[in-house]
Amino acid sequence: MGIATVITSGKGGVGKSTAAVGLGRALAARGRRVLLVDCDAGLRSLDRMTGTEESLVFDSSDVVYGRCAPAQAIYACCPGLYLLPAPASGDNLIQPAVMARLVPLLKRYYDYVLLDSPAGVGAGFRSAACAADRAVVVCSPDPVCVRSAGAVRRLLDQLGVASKRLAINRFDGELFERTGVYADLDAVIDASGLRLFGMAPEDHAMAAAFLKGTAAPEKSPAMMAFTRMAARLEGEAVPLPDRF
Numbered sequence: 261m262g263i264a265t266v267i268t269s270g271k272g273g274v275g276k277s278t279a280a281v282g283l284g285r286a287l288a289a290r291g292r293r294v295l296l297v298d299c300d301a302g303l304r305s306l307d308r309m310t311g312t313e314e315s316l317v318f319d320s321s322d323v324v325y326g327r328c329a330p331a332q333a334i335y336a337c338c339p340g341l342y343l344l345p346a347p348a349s350g351d352n353l354i355q356p357a358v359m360a361r362l363v364p365l366l367k368r369y370y371d372y373v374l375l376d377s378p379a380g381v382g383a384g385f386r387s388a389a390c391a392a393d394r395a396v397v398v399c400s401p402d403p404v405c406v407r408s409a410g411a412v413r414r415l416l417d418q419l420g421v422a423s424k425r426l427a428i429n430r431f432d433g434e435l436f437e438r439t440g441v442y443a444d445l446d447a448v449i450d451a452s453g454l455r456l457f458g459m460a461p462e463d464h465a466m467a468a469a470f471l472k473g474t475a476a477p478e479k480s481p482a483m484m485a486f487t488r489m490a491a492r493l494e495g496e497a498v499p500l501p502d503r504f
Contacts, residue, residue: 262293262367265374265493266392266421269399270408272379275429276398279460280376281309281470282486283396283493288340290490292371295334296343297363299388300378302350310337311473312345319345321352324362338475342370353383356390363391372493381415389416394423396457400430401448403441409452425457427489432462458492459500460485 267280280296287294297320298306307313318333323344335343344366347353354362366373377388389395395416399405409426416424426449442448449456463482469475476483488498 262295262370262373263394264363264367264392265372266377266389266395267374268377268385268389268395268397268412268416269379269405270381270397270410270412271399271405274379274398274400274405275460275467276379277305277309277376278467278470278482279396279398279427279429279486280374281306282460282466282476282483283490284341284372284374285338285475286483286487286490287372287493288338289487290494292340293369294341294372294374295366295370296337296341297366297373297375297388298343298346299354299359299375299384301347301353301384303378304346304348306343306376307335307345308473309470310335310341310343312337312343313473316345319347319352320354320362321347324354324358330365354387356387359387360391381411385412385415386419389419389421392421394425395421396425396427397452397454398427398429399452401428401436401442401445403451406448406451409454413453424454426452426454427457428459430462431459456500458485458489460489 269276284294298304312335318328322328375388378384399409460482465480466476466482491498
């Protein structure tokens with residue numbers, strides 16, 4: 261039985277879907293079977309980011325409404341990595357009660373099920389998070405994002421997701437020091453109320469690769485960061501780098 265992890269954020273634009281794909285590719289590179297589940301009905305992006313856009317015929321709503329078998333709506337992205345795409349219409353949002361039955365079924369066949377939640381704390385968030393065993397809350401180190409991460413943490417508590425960690429994404433050390441909004445990263449972590457899981461720097465090479473639906477260079481800074489996070493998901497003690 262696999263583990264379901266919701267990748268979420270309170271605010272858009274922090275690279276949440278990038279983090280989901282980065283973690284998925286890193287776990288697949290470790291020999292794991294990984295399923296990405298795009299939960300952003302109407303605004304799906306993971307098909308584009310994984311290079312499966314032109315192959316799509318069915319999506320998660322087709323599975324739920326019995327129009328296809330689950331395997332017909334799951335697309336191979338690269339060795340070990342698969343995608344269950346979101347519905348093209350927001351009207352076909354999968355309700356939490358249905359997701360709560362679907363995700364345990366998917367966990368039987370994959371080591372990791374990564375649920376890419378839509379940004380914000382609406383119905384899509386609740387659908388993505390309701391069946392998760394744990395959560396990774398993605399934010400950038402600015403006050404609005406950090407405040408929204410705290411709000412997400414409280415909602416995850418209400419949904420019974422006990423294990424929650426913070427991933428600081430798109431980090432720019434020079435900009436962080438120049439703005440001086442926070443004294444240091446410990447202040448960011450304290451303000452979110454979450455334990456730090458990992459950090460990934462701003463990385464235009466990885467962003468460009470994912471926009472084209474291709475794998476990021478293995479040695480790109482952000483991909484290396486997600487590789488370290490993947491190791492932590494598997495219980496390895498991996499230190500943070502001194503600087504980005």
